[in-house]
Amino acid sequence: MSESVTITDNRTGESIEIPIVDGGVDAAEWRKLLPGVWFSDPGLATTAATPSAITELDGENGILRYRGYPIEQLAEHSTFLECAYLLVHGELPDQAQHDEWIEEITHHTYIHENFRKRINEAYHYDAHPMGLLTSAVAGLSTFYPEAKQIEDPTVRREQIVRLIAKMPTLAANAYRHSVGQPFVFPDNNVDYPTNFLRMMWQIGGPYELDPALQKAMEILLILHADHEQNCSTTAARVVGSAHADPYSSVAAACAALYGPRHGGANEAVLNMLDDIGSYDNVDAFIESVKAGEGRLMGFGHRVYKNYDPRATIIKNAAYDVFEVTGKNPRLDIALKLEEAALNDDYFVSRKLYPNVDFYSGLIYQSMGFPTEMFTVLFAIGRTPGWLAHWNEMLEQNSRIARPRQLYTGPDVRDYVPLANR
Ligand code: CMC
Numbered sequence: 001m002s003e004s005v006t007i008t009d010n011r012t013g014e015s016i017e018i019p020i021v022d023g024g025v026d027a028a029e030w031r032k033l034l035p036g037v038w039f040s041d042p043g044l045a046t047t048a049a050t051p052s053a054i055t056e057l058d059g060e061n062g063i064l065r066y067r068g069y070p071i072e073q074l075a076e077h078s079t080f081l082e083c084a085y086l087l088v089h090g091e092l093p094d095q096a097q098h099d100e101w102i103e104e105i106t107h108h109t110y111i112h113e114n115f116r117k118r119i120n121e122a123y124h125y126d127a128h129p130m131g132l133l134t135s136a137v138a139g140l141s142t143f144y145p146e147a148k149q150i151e152d153p154t155v156r157r158e159q160i161v162r163l164i165a166k167m168p169t170l171a172a173n174a175y176r177h178s179v180g181q182p183f184v185f186p187d188n189n190v191d192y193p194t195n196f197l198r199m200m201w202q203i204g205g206p207y208e209l210d211p212a213l214q215k216a217m218e219i220l221l222i223l224h225a226d227h228e229q230n231c232s233t234t235a236a237r238v239v240g241s242a243h244a245d246p247y248s249s250v251a252a253a254c255a256a257l258y259g260p261r262h263g264g265a266n267e268a269v270l271n272m273l274d275d276i277g278s279y280d281n282v283d284a285f286i287e288s289v290k291a292g293e294g295r296l297m298g299f300g301h302r303v304y305k306n307y308d309p310r311a312t313i314i315k316n317a318a319y320d321v322f323e324v325t326g327k328n329p330r331l332d333i334a335l336k337l338e339e340a341a342l343n344d345d346y347f348v349s350r351k352l353y354p355n356v357d358f359y360s361g362l363i364y365q366s367m368g369f370p371t372e373m374f375t376v377l378f379a380i381g382r383t384p385g386w387l388a389h390w391n392e393m394l395e396q397n398s399r400i401a402r403p404r405q406l407y408t409g410p411d412v413r414d415y416v417p418l419a420n421r
Pocket of ligand 1: 260297300352356
């Protein structure tokens with residue numbers, strides 16, 4: 001059996017045989033036979049935008065691996081910063097590389113005080129922190145003009161370190177501004193999740209963190225660290241393909257993540273659970289979704305069609321958190337919703353299962369995060385993934401992203417002066 005496809009142009013009878021390589025066919029070959037005939041692929045659902053060696057995602061079998069390592073093993077044994085190193089460099093670090101990486105990240109956590117204060121002043125106290133984060137990330141590019149030297153791997157790596165280091169600082173700053181509390185400066189003596197949670201919550205005296213919450217934060221960051229060519233990563237790649245600097249590319253990714261179909265979904269899940277209000281209203285809510293009156297947020301995924309492996313890990317982590325914080329009162333509604341949906345033909349036939357966002361919001365809320373911060377937490381986690389893909393794209397020397405369209409507008413017509421319309 002030949003590993004290829006044959007395409008015939010029925011208008012001319014001409015054919016072309018295209019080999020299937022790594023599960024894909026080269027569109028450049030198609031173009032040779034059919035110049036000016038474009039693929040129609042809304043949402044790029046059938047398009048492989050790039051070869052990539054970073055993350056393997058097998059939606060049919062619920063598999064997620066970073067550089068070959070199963071997400072389950074990484075969530076259990078690794079740390080977020082180790083996974084970040086893995087995503088960016090391709091291999092797990094040895095001890096010396098590990099120590100150097102931690103040292104580097106730890107010493108780039110500060111942001112310029114003038115910038116931090118000024119950007120806060122520019123926003124209302126009730127500004128959504130994701131809006132503040134997005135513009136703060138974009139603004140950082142002005143502090144590091146050398147970041148424009150995107151062809152220099154050393155300069156690229158420096159910005160990667162800076163961005164991973166500074167995201168928790170920017171995130172905590174956005175939160176403290178929103179609640180009118182003084183900013184807490186980063187502590188270089190504690191690990192990454194502890195430093196972030198401390199910047200979020202410390203007030204007055206010393207800050208003590210329960211190890212179960214530290215571990216849950218670590219797991220949540222690991223689970224979000226990469227997800228191959230998702231919407232925000234694609235946004236970063238598209239902007240990066242124009243050779244914009246990494247801060248602008250990551251700001252574009254933040255903007256995409258802000259949307260409720262993507263990183264905004266966990267916030268939407270909590271709002272949905274609040275709207276449902278009580279256990280007894282679950283059945284009626286399921287019926288309203290089936291009637292097309294809205295979506296069951298936290299369900300469904302473009303790629304996972306059996307289960308989202310991250311959802312399984314996160315559900316277990318949720319119980320560990322609730323041991324410390326007490327059960328989130330919305331948990332019962334969520335569990336009933338999940339059970340009802342998993343047994344309902346509408347959801348089963350469409351292969352709709354809980355995704356990572358279904359439980360992450362409950363954990364975040366139990367840990368004290370307001371819903372507006374949920375997407376910000378996702379952004380901290382996803383930053384290494386965005387940057388690993390941005391870096392890989394530049395190493396591949398790829399072309400500028402510039403898709404085609406199928407024009408469906410009016411044919412040529414003459415301009416009519418306003419007075420005659
Ligand atoms: N609730 C009810 N029906 C749904 C849902 C849902 N959550 N998701 C999809 N459907 C239905 C949809 O109406 C359609 O039905 P029909 O064939 O009768 O028209 C069918 O399932 C296929 O839906 P689709 O919109 O073509 O699927 P998609 O692959 O384009 O969308 C999705 C994927 C994640 C955007 C979508 O499932 C969704 O909106 N889910 C809710 C939001 C959510 O939880 N997003 C987080 C995704 S995971 C985090 C991340 O990686 O960003």
